Amino acid sequence: MQENYQQKTLGILGGGQLGRMVIQSAISYNIDIHILDPDANAPCKSICQAFTQGSLTDFETVYNFGKNCDVLTIEIENVNTEALEKLAQEGKEVYPQPHIIKLIQDKRTQKAFYKEQGIPTADFILTENKEEVFAQKDFLPAVNKLGKEGYDGRGVQLLRTEDELEKAFDAPGLLEKLIDFDQEIAVIVSKNNKGDLKAFPAVACAFHPTANLVEFLFAPAGISESLEKRAQEIALEVIQKLDMVGILAVEMFVTKQGEILVNEIAPRPHNSGHHTIEANITSQFEQHLRSVMGMPLGDCSLRTPAAMVNLLGEDGFNGDAYVEGLDEAMKEKGVYIHMYGKKITKPFRKMGHATILDENVDRLKERALRIKSLIKIKA
Amino acid sequence: MQENYQQKTLGILGGGQLGRMVIQSAISYNIDIHILDPDANAPCKSICQAFTQGSLTDFETVYNFGKNCDVLTIEIENVNTEALEKLAQEGKEVYPQPHIIKLIQDKRTQKAFYKEQGIPTADFILTENKEEVFAQKDFLPAVNKLGKEGYDGRGVQLLRTEDELEKAFDAPGLLEKLIDFDQEIAVIVSKNNKGDLKAFPAVACAFHPTANLVEFLFAPAGISESLEKRAQEIALEVIQKLDMVGILAVEMFVTKQGEILVNEIAPRPHNSGHHTIEANITSQFEQHLRSVMGMPLGDCSLRTPAAMVNLLGEDGFNGDAYVEGLDEAMKEKGVYIHMYGKKITKPFRKMGHATILDENVDRLKERALRIKSLIKIKA
Numbered sequence: 084m085q086e087n088y089q090q091k092t093l094g095i096l097g098g099g100q101l102g103r104m105v106i107q108s109a110i111s112y113n114i115d116i117h118i119l120d121p122d123a124n125a126p127c128k129s130i131c132q133a134f135t136q137g138s139l140t141d142f143e144t145v146y147n148f149g150k151n152c153d154v155l156t157i158e159i160e161n162v163n164t165e166a167l168e169k170l171a172q173e174g175k176e177v178y179p180q181p182h183i184i185k186l187i188q189d190k191r192t193q194k195a196f197y198k199e200q201g202i203p204t205a206d207f208i209l210t211e212n213k214e215e216v217f218a219q220k221d222f223l224p225a226v227n228k229l230g231k232e233g234y235d236g237r238g239v240q241l242l243r244t245e246d247e248l249e250k251a252f253d254a255p256g257l258l259e260k261l262i263d264f265d266q267e268i269a270v271i272v273s274k275n276n277k278g279d280l281k282a283f284p285a286v287a288c289a290f291h292p293t294a295n296l297v298e299f300l301f302a303p304a305g306i307s308e309s310l311e312k313r314a315q316e317i318a319l320e321v322i323q324k325l326d327m328v329g330i331l332a333v334e335m336f337v338t339k340q341g342e343i344l345v346n347e348i349a350p351r352p353h354n355s356g357h358h359t360i361e362a363n364i365t366s367q368f369e370q371h372l373r374s375v376m377g378m379p380l381g382d383c384s385l386r387t388p389a390a391m392v393n394l395l396g397e398d399g400f401n402g403d404a405y406v407e408g409l410d411e412a413m414k415e416k417g418v419y420i421h422m423y424g425k426k427i428t429k430p431f432r433k434m435g436h437a438t439i440l441d442e443n444v445d446r447l448k449e450r451a452l453r454i455k456s457l458i459k460i461k462a
Numbered sequence: 463m464q465e466n467y468q469q470k471t472l473g474i475l476g477g478g479q480l481g482r483m484v485i486q487s488a489i490s491y492n493i494d495i496h497i498l499d500p501d502a503n504a505p506c507k508s509i510c511q512a513f514t515q516g517s518l519t520d521f522e523t524v525y526n527f528g529k530n531c532d533v534l535t536i537e538i539e540n541v542n543t544e545a546l547e548k549l550a551q552e553g554k555e556v557y558p559q560p561h562i563i564k565l566i567q568d569k570r571t572q573k574a575f576y577k578e579q580g581i582p583t584a585d586f587i588l589t590e591n592k593e594e595v596f597a598q599k600d601f602l603p604a605v606n607k608l609g610k611e612g613y614d615g616r617g618v619q620l621l622r623t624e625d626e627l628e629k630a631f632d633a634p635g636l637l638e639k640l641i642d643f644d645q646e647i648a649v650i651v652s653k654n655n656k657g658d659l660k661a662f663p664a665v666a667c668a669f670h671p672t673a674n675l676v677e678f679l680f681a682p683a684g685i686s687e688s689l690e691k692r693a694q695e696i697a698l699e700v701i702q703k704l705d706m707v708g709i710l711a712v713e714m715f716v717t718k719q720g721e722i723l724v725n726e727i728a729p730r731p732h733n734s735g736h737h738t739i740e741a742n743i744t745s746q747f748e749q750h751l752r753s754v755m756g757m758p759l760g761d762c763s764l765r766t767p768a769a770m771v772n773l774l775g776e777d778g779f780n781g782d783a784y785v786e787g788l789d790e791a792m793k794e795k796g797v798y799i800h801m802y803g804k805k806i807t808k809p810f811r812k813m814g815h816a817t818i819l820d821e822n823v824d825r826l827k828e829r830a831l832r833i834k835s836l837i838k839i840k841a
Binding site: 087088089090103106107110111112113115129130132364373378379381382384386387404405406409410413414416417419420421422423424440 | 466467468469482485486489490491492494508509511743752757758760761763765766783784785788789792793795796798799800801802803819
């Protein structure tokens with residue numbers, strides 16, 4: 084049987100670090116990658132086979148870009164799904180399927196989906212505007228989320244008390260009951276168009292207190308076997324009920340009562356899977372590629388315990404980036420640096436990540452903290 | 463301390479699969495890669511930041527190419543060293559140093575170096591032409607090697623008996639006593655310009671009976687601890703006595719008497735190190751990058767036992783390549799495919815490789831044989 088992956092062109096909507104790491108995998112399969120991104124200096128630009136600078140949300144731009152590709156996928160949710168829908172109708176393979184991207188783009192339809200499908204998630208109330216949020220003071224403390232266009236922590240805010248209500252987003256959104264969780268975890272799952280289904284082991288996420296981004300990540304997650312099993316079950320349930328082809332990151336809360344609730348999902352490679360490049364048999368980026376290109380999915384086992392640290396631009400620095408502490412970090416056994424090809428740094432901008440492998444799980448936390456304090460990105 | 467690797471350009475002479483795999487590592491460090499190669503469709507072409515099509519052996523071409531780079535290295539030995547010498551004098555960092563590339567390019571000066579430095583190697587006689595080989599019939603059986611421009615098995619032939627003498631190369635070369643070896647192994651070592659010195663664990667090489675290329679490779683090598691230690695010692699001795707910066711593959715024989723003799727060396731990433739991408743803490747490609755860019759060298763430990771299989775073009779097929787059996791291979795846990803971006807296949811052309819990881823060393827040989835019989839590259 085002849086598999087001609089190298090004769091198919093994969094178009095990726097979005098040319099950021101996620102696409103960059105997919106390209107690092109795609110190179111091994113001779114798969115030509117076309118990239119669409121509004122930034123002329125997008126991380127993928129100099130390593131893809133064709134780069135188009137253009138808007139990801141414009142119908143014509145996305146449609147014309149897609150016509151030159153055989154398979155299309157995304158590395159960011161905020162894309163024009165109508166153009167993708169048309170391309171799919173015209174015979175292009177679009178994964179994830181456009182209607183699923185659309186459902187996920189809006190946190191309101193996302194939450195409604197969980198509710199309809201009986202997928203455990205925090206209680207919520209849909210709100211159309213600021214006034215409707217004001218009316219829900221009895222629902223506090225709650226997380227106020229914008230329906231559309233939030234990412235990397237934006238469009239999400241905590242409203243603890245009545246006097247914070249005035250911060251409410253004045254646009255369609257939702258209020259979600261604040262969960263007094265024990266920890267936050269994530270499971271990345273994947274499905275191809277041949278029915279293969281795989282789940283990565285759960286990871287434990289520690290979030291930056293103010294920037295609302297993943298700061299540290301640990302694999303294994305350090306949860307019980309039954310919680311691990313339940314988390315994977317739920318994540319697999321989500322991708323199956325969506326009937327989605329591609330890769331899906333499912334962020335979950337583990338409540339103090341030992342319940343698992345779905346927080347959010349992302350139908351693309353995700354920050355919670357960066358460690359998989361070195362730590363797992365198959366990386367999430369390779370798995371993304373395999374799932375959309377119709378290749379068999381890869382084994383997801385963890386090879387070595389790992390911690391991942393996001394390398395964010397230092398607060399107070401804007402401009403041409405330079406890195407301090409890299410040599411020191413690189414001397415350590417099992418430390419892996421991934422810089423994202425971004426020339427300009429800004430406070431808290433995701434400029435790269437570092438993964439630490441260590442057979443001794445107890446050393447990981449300390450090593451992660453040290454690497455984080457060691458590497459600084461300034462301008 | 464500020465490390466600005468991302469502000470340095472690395473120029474690689476040669477744009478084949480070795481450079482391609484270096485680029486896969488370089489992407490993680492934001493290092494811009496410039497490539498020089500005579501082939502307009504060189505494997506590196508579409509993924510580097512600047513590609514120059516041109517001769518690697520022409521002085522002007524190499525010199526002009528090098529002027530636009532900060533650091534220069536090679537992924538093939540047959541390059542113009544005079545141009546590199548001039549670039550080095552003008553302040554470019556050239557690694558390996560040009561005089562070392564020149565010494566290694568000629569198998570005669572290579573062998574003379576081992577002899578002078580007391581590095582164990584098979585006895586040899588330098589020969590200027592065919593006639594001088596004919597005069598050495600008492601030295602048979604011997605391996606007849608061309609002094610310059612042999613690679614991937616060319617320019618090397620076995621002369622067992624007198625009547626084979628007429629095949630002798632009619633050019634400066636050498637006759638090397640045929641070693642009745644127990645096995646062939648290789649150790650890859652590395653040095654940077656800060657004095658860091660590292661050795662990868664030894665690997666066992668099994669050669670293709672007629673094509674004289676590596677067919678299989680196994681790590682660990684399955685040799686005794688003392689042989690492992692001796693092999694690494696010798697390899698480190700070679701790079702230190704050369705005072706070379708960069709990465710050096712040292713191919714060795716283990717004789718039936720348990721002696722280790724150096725066969726050949728290559729001052730660049732090597733077929734015997736391809737498995738290191740998934741099997742070791744640091745890959746040889748990453749190590750090459752680190753050594754020439756002045757970064758600290760990485761740990762070389764083996765994470766998981768591995769076998770590597772070269773994926774060669776099937777005999778009898780010439781033309782646009784397609785691959786059979788890829789899906790079947792990709793379903794297996796721990797199988798990693800690396801295709802080299804070559805559109806055209808020819809008999810025995812190195813089109814890719816497959817690495818198999820398995821905690822159970824005894825299963826590796828069988829799995830390697832199966833993967834090899836499974837994947838076919840035809841036209």
